[in-house]
Amino acid sequence: MTVRLSHAALLLLASAAVAAPAFADPLRPEVGKPLQRAQAELRKHDYAAAMRDVNVADGVKNKTADESYVIAQMRAAVAQSSGNTADAIKADDALIDSSRTSSAEKTRLLMAEASMAYNAKDYPRAISAIERYFKAGGSDPAMHTILIQSYYLQKDYPNAAKAQERQIAQEEKAGQKPTENQLQLLASTQQQAKDMDGFNATMVKLVQDYPKPEYWANLIHGLRTNPNVSDRLAYDVDRIRLAVGLLTSTADFMDMAELATQQGLPMQGQKVMAAGYASGALGKDAGAAREARLKALIDRTAAETKANLAKSEAAALASPTGGELLTVGYNYVDAGQAAKGIDLMKQGIAKGGLASKDDALLHLGLAEMDAGMKADAIRTLKTVGGNDGAAELAQLWILQINKH
Secondary structure (H helix, E strand, O other), X not given: OOOOOOHHHHHHHHOOOOOOOOOOOOOOHHHHHHHHHHHHHHHOOOHHHHHHHHHHHHOOOOOOHHXXXXXXXXXXXXXXXXXXXXXXXXXXXXXXXXXXXXXXXXXXXXXXXXXHHHHOOOHHHHHHHHHHHHHOOOOOHHHHHHHHHHHHHOOOHHHHHHHHHHHHHHHHHOOOOOOHHHHHHHHHHXXXXXXXXXXXXXXXXXXXXXXXXXXXXXXXXXXXXXXXXXXXXXXXXXXXXXXXXXXXXXXXXHHHHHHHHHOOOHHHHHHHHHHHHXXXXXXXXXXXXXXXXXXXXXXXXXXXXHHXXXXXXXXXXXXXXXXXXXXXXXXXXXXXXXXXXHHHHHHHHHHOOOOOHHHHHXXXXXXXXXXXOHHHHHHHHOOOOOOOOHHHHHHHHHHHHHHO
């Protein structure tokens, strides 16, 4: 997304340029008289005549430094008022480089030069002026925005992202929350620069500070399309989609319920089917009969799993690895025996021999969340690491838990 300064805001910035000078110091008549005429013509908006008289004054030989300075002031005022950006910037540069110009005036001139260059779509010159402005001690936030936009509009996305990151960091250091527009622009620059790690981190901030379905959708889409995210986490990705309201189609609910059951968690599958019926995605189309058959199968499997929990527990305890204990433990949590189930899951993690310890910690955190143990869940989820999607999912669940 591109965030633009309004035309009115840019005009306000441009108004920081030098005004027509008052002739406080004596000038020679051959310089002073044409400049006085130019000043009167400027007030009448007769810019062509005003610039002609400025040129007359500038054509006088052996001008003093003071005379040259006043001529540059008048040239800048006339050029800016007439919309002659090139001449206005050239005159401003002469004033900025002069030792007669105060530090405060230099920052005002640089601000004006940047906004004029930006309006003229001369983005490299705008960037140069803004960089000089900040080095001179300027601090107007609008200059940060013009800098970011100048990089963005010339498609220098990495530098646009860096500039936006600096602005956000400065605001956060001052105890301010970045605006939604700033985060949107940062996400856009990162996406254009193909910095997907940065993009996802910014989307997390957007979800945290400005929770909207489209931000969740962007984050989860990133997970689903990330080649580094393991296929074994497909059900876990669907879980967060369901939790934030992004699981909507009949096929989504059917596939997720089947995945849960295939992973040995049919009571989770029952919850998914129930959510699908409650949302209207299931039971109301031509496939209602097939959906009912799947529900019946999952209900039977869940009943059998619940009835055989003690036997499954004994087999899991006898297993040399902890994977079965994780499944049995989660089924105990779903069956309403949270304390027992969570203890078994912890035993499974301690036993080891797991396909992924990070997956196991993710599932333990979710079991604790399901059991209403929010603080424990967050502590556990913060321990999830790795680079194949489990850590990203854990981070999303922490955001979701903190919302409630």
